[in-house]
Amino acid sequence: MIRLERVRKVYRTRFGDNVVLDGINLELRMGERIGILGRNGAGKSTMVRLISGAERQTSGRIERTMSVSWPLAFGGAFQQNLTGVDNVRFISRIYDQDFAHNLAFVQDFSELGAYLKEPVRTYSSGMRARLAFAISMIIEFDCFLIDEIGAVGDARFHDRCNYELFGKRGDRAMVLISHDAGYVRDHCNRFALLHQGKLALYDDFETAYGEFRERIGLIAAPVVDHSTTTDRGALIEVAQHRALQDERFTMLVREGDWLRDERRWAEAEERYTAALALHPYQRSYWVQHAHVAKEGTDFQRAEASYRTACAFGEPIQDVFEHLAFVLDRQGVDPSTWPVHPYVKGPVKNQVPGRPDIEVLARLLWKTDVQEVEVVDLLRRHATFDDLLFAMLSDGRVREAHTAWIRYAGEHGVASNGVIPTPYTDEHGDTTDWAHTLCVIALSDTSDQARQELIDGIAAGQDVLPLLVALGGFAEWPLTRAALQHLVTLQIEQ
Numbered sequence: 001m002i003r004l005e006r007v008r009k010v011y012r013t014r015f016g017d018n019v020v021l022d023g024i025n026l027e028l029r030m031g032e033r034i035g036i037l038g039r040n041g042a043g044k045s046t047m048v049r050l051i052s053g054a055e056r057q058t059s060g061r062i063e064r065t066m067s068v069s070w071p072l073a074f075g076g077a078f079q080q081n082l083t084g085v086d087n088v089r090f091i092s093r094i095y096d097q098d099f100a101h102n103l104a105f106v107q108d109f110s111e112l113g114a115y116l117k118e119p120v121r122t123y124s125s126g127m128r129a130r131l132a133f134a135i136s137m138i139i140e141f142d143c144f145l146i147d148e149i150g151a152v153g154d155a156r157f158h159d160r161c162n163y164e165l166f167g168k169r170g171d172r173a174m175v176l177i178s179h180d181a182g183y184v185r186d187h188c189n190r191f192a193l194l195h196q197g198k199l200a201l202y203d204d205f206e207t208a209y210g211e212f213r214e215r216i217g218l219i220a221a222p223v224v225d226h227s228t229t230t231d232r233g234a235l236i237e238v239a240q241h242r243a244l245q246d247e248r249f250t251m252l253v254r255e256g257d258w259l260r261d262e263r264r265w266a267e268a269e270e271r272y273t274a275a276l277a278l279h280p281y282q283r284s285y286w287v288q289h290a291h292v293a294k295e296g297t298d299f300q301r302a303e304a305s306y307r308t309a310c311a312f313g314e315p316i317q318d319v320f321e322h323l324a325f326v327l328d329r330q331g332v333d334p335s336t337w338p339v340h341p342y343v344k345g346p347v348k349n350q351v352p353g354r355p356d357i358e359v360l361a362r363l364l365w366k367t368d369v370q371e372v373e374v375v376d377l378l379r380r381h382a383t384f385d386d387l388l389f390a391m392l393s394d395g396r397v398r399e400a401h402t403a404w405i406r407y408a409g410e411h412g413v414a415s416n417g418v419i420p421t422p423y424t425d426e427h428g429d430t431t432d433w434a435h436t437l438c439v440i441a442l443s444d445t446s447d448q449a450r451q452e453l454i455d456g457i458a459a460g461q462d463v464l465p466l467l468v469a470l471g472g473f474a475e476w477p478l479t480r481a482a483l484q485h486l487v488t489l490q491i492e493q
Contacts, residue, residue: 002028002051002068002143002173007060009046020046022197023060030066030142033174035184035205037212038194039247044177045071047194048145051175066142066173072133072165084116084123084131088138095139102138109160110134130157137164143173162187179250181209182258213251232347232439236281236312243279252278253285260288265296280355280436283312287319290326299326300375306339307378308353313342337379347443348385348476354378359436360388363463365396384440385476392482401464401486437463441472 009021020043028034038044048071049055050062078087088106092099107116110130120128136144144165165174166187178184184191184205191208193200195215202208243249256271272289276282290305306323310316316339324334340351352360357377361369369377381387391397434457438450449470456466473479 001030001063001065002026003061003063004051005061005063007050007057007062009043009050009055010058019197021050021057021194021199024194024197024199026192026199026201028143028173028175030173031171032190033176033188034190034192035176035178035188036192036194037181037184037208039215042194043197044194045147047199048147048175048177051143052145068143069136069139069141069145070132071145071147072136078120078128078132080121081119083119084110084112087120087131088116088135091135091139097138102135105138106131106134109137109164111157133161140169141172143175144169146174146176146178180254181212181251182254185209231443232350233344235439236283236342239279239281239312240284243275243282243285246278249275249278249282253288256285256288256292260292260295263295265292268292269296269298269301276355281312281353283309283314286312286353287314290319290322294322294326297329299329300371302326303330304354304371304374304378307375308355310339310341311351311353311378316341340378340382343383346475347440348473348479349383351382352378352384352387355436356384356440357387359433359440360391362433363437363467364388364391364400365394366400367396385478388473388476389478389482392479392486398486401462434458437467441467442470444475445471 004024004026006023006025007021008019008023011018011020024047026034036044036047046055050057051064052068052070053064054070079090082090084106085103088103089099091097092102110116110133112127112130115123115127116131120131123131146165174188176184176188188205191202191205193202193208193211193215200208200211202211252271252275256268256275259265259268259271269289269292272285272292276285276289286305286309290302290309293299293302293305303323303326306319306326309319320339323339327334327337343350354374357369357374361367361373377387377390381390434454437457438453442450442453453463453466453470453472457463467473468483473483
C-alpha cells in the first residue's frame with residue numbers, strides 16, 4: 001500500500017511561499033490505477049515525485065509498503081555524464097539484476113541503437129524518455145508512476161509501452177498523469193482532481209472529468225486570448241503553439257477526438273467548432289473539423305473547413321484527397337475550383353478562410369453568412385482584396401450602409417458618418433470581432449488607429465465608415481474601387 005497523510009509541499013521563493021500541495025490524503029492498493037487530473041502547474045508532477053521519493057514533502061507522512069518506480073518518462077534518475085549502457089549497468093547493480101539480460105531488453109525496446117553508447121546528456125528529451133521507460137520495465141515494481149508517458153515516441157512505441165504496462169503489468173498499482181484525459185479514462189479505475197493544492201477522489205471518470213471542466217472554466221462562455229500580434233500572417237504562424245497552450249482548447253479537441261473515435265460525428269464537430277472559436281487560426285483542427293463533417297455527410301461544411309485549413313498553412317497534399325472526395329459528392333469537378341494555398345505578405349494578397357469571411361460579413365452585410373455563401377466565396381476568391389470586392393458588390397452592403405453611402409457621397413469616401421449600429425455576438429460582446437477585424441483591415445496602420453476602431457465599435461458606431469476613415473483598405477485597389485463605386489451609385493440616384 002501507498003498512503004499519503006496530510007501531505008504538504010511548499011516551495012520557498014523570493015515572492016513568498018508557493019503552496020503546491022496542501023494537506024492531501026491518498027491510499028493506493030495493489031491493482032488500483034489512479035489517474036490524476038489537474039491544470040498545468042497544479043502540482044501533479046510534484047505529487048508523483050514525492051511518492052517516488054525523488055523529493056521530500058514539507059510536512060505530513062508518506063508510507064510505502066510496496067516498491068515504487070521512478071516517474072516513467074522522467075530522466076532525472078539518470079547520471080547525465082554516463083552512457084545509456086552505463087546507466088543500465090548502474091541500475092542493474094542497485095537492484096541486483098542481470099546486466100546482460102537487462103541491456104538486451106533496453107536495446108530492443110528503446111530502439112536507441114548506437115546512441116546507447118553515448119552520454120545521456122547528449123540525448124534529446126524524447127530519447128531520455130525512451131531510455132527511462134525501457135529501464136523502468138527491467139525492474140518489476142509493485143507500483144508504477146507514469147508522468148506523461150503518452151508524449152514519448154510514435155504511435156507504435158505508444159502501443160508497445162501500453163502493452164508492457166497495462167498488459168503485462170495490469171495487476172500492479174499505478175499513478176498516472178497525462179494531459180490527455182482520454183488516456184487517463186482508458187487506463188485507470190480510480191480518479192482524482194488536484195486543484196489549488198487539494199486532492200478530491202472519484203470512482204467515476206465522468207464525475208471527475210465534469211468537475212475538472214468546471215474548475216478550468218470550460219463551462220463558462222469562451223473568451224479568445226488576444227495577443228499584441230497585429231499582423232495576420234504572424235498570427236497564423238503562432239496560432240498553433242498558442243492554441244495548444246490553452247487548456248480549454250486542448251480539452252475541447254480531446255473531447256472531439258473521443259467522440260470522433262466513437263463515430264459520433266455531430267457531437268465531435270460541435271467540440272471542434274467550440275475549440276476553433278477560441279483559436280480560429282489553428283489550422284490542424286480545421287482539418288479535423290472537416291473530417292467529422294465529411295463523415296457526417298455535410299460535404300459543403302467539410303469543403304469550407306478543408307479550404308480554410310489550407311488558407312492557414314496546412315499542406316495541400318495532406319488534404320487534397322479528402323477535398324476531392326467532398327467535391328465529388330457535391331457533383332463538382334475538383335479541377336474546376338482548385339484550393340488556394342497559404343500566402344505570406346500583405347493581407348490584401350493573403351488567402352482568406354472561413355473565420356475571415358464571417359468577420360467581414362458582419363462588417364459589410366451586418367448579418368451571418370450562409371454555408372453555401374462561405375463555400376462559394378472560398379472557391380472563387382484567392383485574395384482578400386478580391387474577396388472584399390465581391391462582397392462589396394453584393395446588394396446587402398447598400399441595404400446595411402445606406403446612410404453612410406449617402407453621407408460619403410456628399411463628403412468623400414473617407415468621411416466618417418457616425419451612425420450607431422450594434423456589432424455584438426451572442427453574448428453581447430464585440431471584443432473578439434473587433435480585434436480580428438483590426439488584424440485583417442488595419443494591420444498596416446498605427447496602434448492608435450486600431451484602438452480608435454475598437455473604441456468606436458464599443459460605442460456603437462457604424463464600423464465600415466469608421467474603418468475607412470482610419471485608413472482601412474487604403475492599399476487595397478479592388479476594395480477601394482468597390483467603395484467608390486457604391487458612393488457613385490448613390491450620387492447618381
